[in-house]
Every structure is written in C-alpha cells, then in structure tokens.
Amino acid sequence: MESNVHIRHTRITDIPALIAMQKRVYPDIPSWNPQELEKQISIFPQGQILAETEQGIVGCASSLVVMWDE
DSSP states (O other), X not given: OOOOOEEEEOOGGGHHHHXXXXXXXXXXXXXXXXXXXXXXXXXXXXXXXXEXXXXXXXXXEEOOOOOOOO
C-alpha cells in the first residue's frame, strides 16, 4: 500500500493529534504541554513542521531560535 507523505507547517489545530502521537510513541515520559506548543507555533511557526498521510499525522519536528550573549 503506497501512501503519499505531505510535509507542512504545524497548526494550532494539530496540537491534540501531536500530543496523542507523543503519548503513543513515548508512553513513559510526560506529554507535551498544549500551551507551550501553541506558544512555540506562535513565536516561530517556520520552525514547526509535520508529516502527514491520508491516515493522519505520522511525524513532526520542532526547532527553536535561542539568542543569548556569550
């Protein structure tokens, strides 16, 4: 069975599915906080991406920009 994977930026509406996926993949660690995910998407939307198929979200990646004085 062939399935097309679509890569796109993460949306606020994706948060519940991302948390559910995280709980399935990493059941022994605390799940992400919805408010923190929303803040990440709001502050740096270009750095939040996911992969989805017809069956739903199958992966995600998140990046941050950290600025500090050395």
